[in-house]
Amino acid sequence: MGVVDRINAASRRVPVWTVYLLGALWPAWLLYLAATGSMGVEPVKALEHELGRLALQALIAGLLVTPVRTITGLNLMRFRRAIGVLTFYFVSTHLLVWLILDVQILSEIWKDILKRPYITVGMAAFVLLLPLAMTSNNWSVRKLGPKWRKLHRLVYPAALLGGAHFVMVGKTWEFDALVYLSLILALLGWRVVQAYKPGKSRRRVTKDASRVAS
Amino acid sequence: MAYKNVLKYSDVTPRADYLNRRQLMGGAAGLAAGMALGPALGASKYSTDLKPNPLEDIASYNNFYEFGSAKGDPANNAHMLTIDPWSVEIDGMVDRPGSYGLEDILTKVTQEERIYRFRCVETWSMVVPWVGFELNQLLDLAGVQGAAKYVAFQTLYRPEEMPGQRSVSLEWPYREGLRLDEAMHPLTIMATGIYDEPMPKQNGAPLRLVVPWKYGYKSIKSIVRVTLTDKEPQTTWNMLQPNEYGFYSNVNPEVSHPRWSQAYEKPIGGGLFAKRQETLMFNGYADEVASLYDGMDLVVNH
Ligand code: HEM
Numbered sequence: 320m321g322v323v324d325r326i327n328a329a330s331r332r333v334p335v336w337t338v339y340l341l342g343a344l345w346p347a348w349l350l351y352l353a354a355t356g357s358m359g360v361e362p363v364k365a366l367e368h369e370l371g372r373l374a375l376q377a378l379i380a381g382l383l384v385t386p387v388r389t390i391t392g393l394n395l396m397r398f399r400r401a402i403g404v405l406t407f408y409f410v411s412t413h414l415l416v417w418l419i420l421d422v423q424i425l426s427e428i429w430k431d432i433l434k435r436p437y438i439t440v441g442m443a444a445f446v447l448l449l450p451l452a453m454t455s456n457n458w459s460v461r462k463l464g465p466k467w468r469k470l471h472r473l474v475y476p477a478a479l480l481g482g483a484h485f486v487m488v489g490k491t492w493e494f495d496a497l498v499y500l501s502l503i504l505a506l507l508g509w510r511v512v513q514a515y516k517p518g519k520s521r522r523r524v525t526k527d528a529s530r531v532a533s
Numbered sequence: 534m535a536y537k538n539v540l541k542y543s544d545v546t547p548r549a550d551y552l553n554r555r556q557l558m559g560g561a562a563g564l565a566a567g568m569a570l571g572p573a574l575g576a577s578k579y580s581t582d583l584k585p586n587p588l589e590d591i592a593s594y595n596n597f598y599e600f601g602s603a604k605g606d607p608a609n610n611a612h613m614l615t616i617d618p619w620s621v622e623i624d625g626m627v628d629r630p631g632s633y634g635l636e637d638i639l640t641k642v643t644q645e646e647r648i649y650r651f652r653c654v655e656t657w658s659m660v661v662p663w664v665g666f667e668l669n670q671l672l673d674l675a676g677v678q679g680a681a682k683y684v685a686f687q688t689l690y691r692p693e694e695m696p697g698q699r700s701v702s703l704e705w706p707y708r709e710g711l712r713l714d715e716a717m718h719p720l721t722i723m724a725t726g727i728y729d730e731p732m733p734k735q736n737g738a739p740l741r742l743v744v745p746w747k748y749g750y751k752s753i754k755s756i757v758r759v760t761l762t763d764k765e766p767q768t769t770w771n772m773l774q775p776n777e778y779g780f781y782s783n784v785n786p787e788v789s790h791p792r793w794s795q796a797y798e799k800p801i802g803g804g805l806f807a808k809r810q811e812t813l814m815f816n817g818y819a820d821e822v823a824s825l826y827d828g829m830d831l832v833v834n835h
Pocket residue numbers: 364367368369370371372373374375378410413414417432438441442443444445448477480481482484485488
């Protein structure tokens with residue numbers, strides 16, 4: 320048995336709920352750190368930044384599942400829904416910190432969403448992820464049928480906007496943000512290349528793309 | 534911690550010459566422990582009554598892109614900077630241009646404590662007990678000529694010691710500028726310390742500008758050059774984004790920045806649930822400085 324097979328076998332013994340549990344507790348742990356002074360003298364911004372990065376990391380992890388399987392044979396498809404749901408959860412906590420702890424004032428919140436381009440873009444990413452989170456259950460998958468796959472391709476523009484949002488947050492070009500955005504562009508680019516690969520039937524292409532999106 | 538190890542003026546300056554400073558900074562000199570500020574000089578009439586932030590806040594949450602763009606980068610990296618010896622090149626429209634050694638400057642100026650509100654354009658704020666001298670004293674040393682209208686400042690450029698300067702995030706060296714009347718205003722100081730410590734390196738050791746009614750980036754750090762000129766000087770953030778960072782950059786709740794509404798600010802140090810509070814015109818210094826801008830459109834000249 321090769322290394323990949325062994326990891327695949329081992330991963331099948333990991334119950335998916337452990338991923339949910341770990342993911343659910345992570346922001347709580349960050350909140351604890353922020354509340355107890357381990358995040359420096361401005362814990363609100365620090366928390367906002369940590370949760371923003373976590374959200375983007377989860378988003379990227381979700382986009383990695385298919386290429387990793389295609390390229391290496393490593394199959395983490397079982398965990399992908401959990402990763403997707405957690406992505407939305409992380410983005411939501413990021414948004415809540417911004418609303419409640421950072422900006423605080425309702426009129427200012429509206430103005431920021433409309434007038435600050437980096438907030439507008441982040442908010443657009445959040446809005447795109449909303450229907451995905453709401454349909455991440457077996458009932459919706461059954462009910463929507465092929466439309467479900469189509470719908471979940473919204474994760475591509477959401478990822479693009481999330482990455483762009485991070486780049487735009489910086490007052491100057493930030494190396495980290497550019498790395499994240501490049502990763503996202505590479506992962507989306509890979510899908511475009513796959514879709515136009517010669518020798519693949521049209522059917523196979525759609526199937527691939529939709530699996531990616533789900 | 535880094536700021537404990539920086540140059541002590543008692544090490545390099547004859548005792549009589551730093552007396553003034555020592556009275557202010559009893560602890561720092563390692564002498565005259567317990568000598569209080571109050572009895573020696575009395576509080577400056579320019580100081581605020583607000584409670585200063587602890588040194589930990591002031592020296593751990595910094596924007597000093599020469600050492601990196603994250604708030605903790607300056608505190609982590611600034612130890613690399615060497616500040617001894619230090620001199621300031623004063624040139625342009627002055628009677629006595631030249632290189633002025635910092636020790637020498639400090640023998641000729643009067644230092645005092647100034648507790649100022651400090652407001653960053655990113656909407657956070659602090660209260661900082663600076664120690665320093667009025668910039669007008671330094672300018673008088675060099676003798677400002679009648680035709681001069683502006684003062685330009687430059688930060689040290691030394692990429693070996695300032696890792697942020699190896700990236701192209703901003704155009705180096707960092708540049709700032711003031712109109713001459715702003716520079717001569719008694720609120721405008723050159724600071725050399727905070728509390729009874731020499732200036733922490735991450736806060737702009739050994740010599741930095743503090744202009745309390747303007748956004749923090751105007752208060753340029755680790756200054757090596759001061760130039761008197763008759764043209765509005767280039768300023769670093771303005772060069773990057775002219776629509777975001779104007780030459781004046783006066784704190785103004787009514788002029789919204791493209792990135793941040795400036796109507797409210799967040800005092801640092803209140804923890805997770807710190808409340809935002811309303812921004813004050815000219816950061817609370819309107820009585821002292823509003824007249825400098827009589828008749829000017831503060832939206833156009835933001
Ligand atoms: C898919 C959605 C989103 C993702 C992936 C995301 C990700 C990020 C990341 C990575 C950062 C930078 C963290 C750092 O500098 O270390 C950030 C900062 C930030 N995000 Fe988001 N974000 C999203 C949505 C939103 C939304 C909906 C809002 C608010 C409406 C928002 C508001 C902010 C703010 C205010 C900052 C910090 C800006 C500052 O430093 O002043 N984000 N976000």
